[in-house]
Amino acid sequence: MAPVDVSRVAEVAERAVEDSFTRLGRYLAFAPISSDPESAPKVLALAEALSKDLTTLGLSRARVLTLPNALPCVAAEWMNAPPGAPTVLIYGHFDVQPVKNEVWSTEPHSLVRKGDRLYGRGSADDMGGWLSHIVAMEAWFAETGALPCNIKVLLEGEEEIGSPNLERFMDAFPDAFDSDAMVLTDCENPGIDIPGITVSLRGLLEVEVAVTSAESDVHSGIWGNVVPDPATTLIALLARLVDQDGRLKVARREIDAEWLEGSRDVPLTADVIRSGARLVEGVSPLPERGLTHAAWVARQPAVTVLSTTFPAPGSEKNAIRKSASAKLSLRIAPGQTSDELFDAVAAELRRDVPGGLAVALTKLPGAASSWDYVAKGPAFDAADRAYEAAWGRAPLRVGLGGSIPFVALFGRRFSQLPLVLNGVIDPETGAHGPDESMHIGVYTKTVKANVHLYAELARALAK
Numbered sequence: 001m002a003p004v005d006v007s008r009v010a011e012v013a014e015r016a017v018e019d020s021f022t023r024l025g026r027y028l029a030f031a032p033i034s035s036d037p038e039s040a041p042k043v044l045a046l047a048e049a050l051s052k053d054l055t056t057l058g059l060s061r062a063r064v065l066t067l068p069n070a071l072p073c074v075a076a077e078w079m080n081a082p083p084g085a086p087t088v089l090i091y092g093h094f095d096v097q098p099v100k101n102e103v104w105s106t107e108p109h110s111l112v113r114k115g116d117r118l119y120g121r122g123s124a125d126d127m128g129g130w131l132s133h134i135v136a137m138e139a140w141f142a143e144t145g146a147l148p149c150n151i152k153v154l155l156e157g158e159e160e161i162g163s164p165n166l167e168r169f170m171d172a173f174p175d176a177f178d179s180d181a182m183v184l185t186d187c188e189n190p191g192i193d194i195p196g197i198t199v200s201l202r203g204l205l206e207v208e209v210a211v212t213s214a215e216s217d218v219h220s221g222i223w224g225n226v227v228p229d230p231a232t233t234l235i236a237l238l239a240r241l242v243d244q245d246g247r248l249k250v251a252r253r254e255i256d257a258e259w260l261e262g263s264r265d266v267p268l269t270a271d272v273i274r275s276g277a278r279l280v281e282g283v284s285p286l287p288e289r290g291l292t293h294a295a296w297v298a299r300q301p302a303v304t305v306l307s308t309t310f311p312a313p314g315s316e317k318n319a320i321r322k323s324a325s326a327k328l329s330l331r332i333a334p335g336q337t338s339d340e341l342f343d344a345v346a347a348e349l350r351r352d353v354p355g356g357l358a359v360a361l362t363k364l365p366g367a368a369s370s371w372d373y374v375a376k377g378p379a380f381d382a383a384d385r386a387y388e389a390a391w392g393r394a395p396l397r398v399g400l401g402g403s404i405p406f407v408a409l410f411g412r413r414f415s416q417l418p419l420v421l422n423g424v425i426d427p428e429t430g431a432h433g434p435d436e437s438m439h440i441g442v443y444t445k446t447v448k449a450n451v452h453l454y455a456e457l458a459r460a461l462a463k
């Protein structure tokens with residue numbers, strides 16, 4: 001067989017990008033909102049349509065995977081590569097976030113093109129993500145009649161509600177996941193010209209802190225200054241957790257010097273933060289203090305007060321309340337366990353409490369593990385080459401400040417495999433908000449990078 005000119009396949013894929021927008025619009029119009037039980041038939045209808053389309057594409061065994069009390073997944077594969085070729089799993093999700101109570105400037109469930117961007121719920125998160133693979137595979141089939149490696153496609157229908165059943169799917173359909181490398185396409189690029197591979201996530205732990213002083217509220221005129229006030233004590237205790245900038249100061253992590261250097265390329269500048277976080281006039285982002293904004297967001301633990309039981313407006317009375325409590329969200333740094341962070345926070349809150357007030361700490365349900373990954377080795381060299389060919393530069397290793405349950409799950413279940421986390425999201429995408437959009441240039445370059453990625457992985461992971 002004559003050697004394949006991969007760049008030519010990439011050009012074919014690039015020419016097919018424009019046509020794929022119609023398909024993207026068709027998928028988007030299903031409005032497959034996984035959090036809305038009434039939309040379950042739409043999620044299923046899209047799953048069935050995708051299964052058909054994957055067969056048309058040239059994949060075999062395209063099927064809708066179902067389990068009781070779960071929205072479906074879609075699986076398909078092409079296993080006809082020559083002996084010794086690796087099998088690459090492509091993961092994406094076809095469900096979307098709700099649009100209720102959001103003000104859109106376009107119809108959220110139709111694809112609308114404006115300038116360089118395609119607007120619509122699910123355009124970048126994550127329909128454009130997996131479509132970028134479908135277009136890449138189509139180009140391979142059109143140009144060579146084959147793919148350079150075996151490929152399995154696994155599309156989830158419940159990512160936007162936290163992948164509650166994905167592990168059950170892994171257990172029930174192990175063959176749909178069995179592979180030598182995984183490309184998980186639902187992540188962000190730091191800029192429209194700077195591709196990213198996600199290598200870490202922060203975890204999440206919610207904790208309730210309750211401070212109690214007495215069996216009942218007491219008169220603040222009679223007892224003020226002699227009886228400890230749980231409200232001010234709680235405020236003082238919470239203040240112990242943070243530094244002069246208001247950042248969590250316990251359980252901080254050492255930042256790897258090489259990672260820190262790379263993070264200087266992440267365009268998370270003061271201006272980007274000002275506009276992205278909608279800061280009001282005169283407010284500045286917190287000082288970097290020797291790190292980078294990206295390092296603070298991606299690599300350090302953090303605390304946020306979610307709610308308190310301080311008396312609400314309208315319930316004022318001249319009394320010292322018997323107790324006060326707050327719910328905190330703790331972001332767990334990559335590589336840190338929830339116990340490590342909880343123990344450090346608890347020790348700080350329980351140390352020398354004024355008046356000997358009882359401090360009760362309760363972990364709330366719904367914790368998510370952090371994930372920390374070293375994206376090195378042949379598969380990542382392959383990804384670097386693929387991105388260099390398509391984007392003109394290797395992807396930055398980026399961390400996410402949030403938690404993505406499916407990533408932590410893949411990280412736990414398939415820690416021995418190369419996990420390449422890419423995607424078509426960029427900082428302007430506005431995923432999970434109004435006017436979600438995908439940048440056409442990012443999508444096109446990702447399609448081309450996928451074309452190269454299959455060939456590069458085939459070479460790098462040949463058995």
Ligand SMILES: [Zn+2]
Nearest residue numbers: 125126159186
């Ligand atoms: Zn997503």
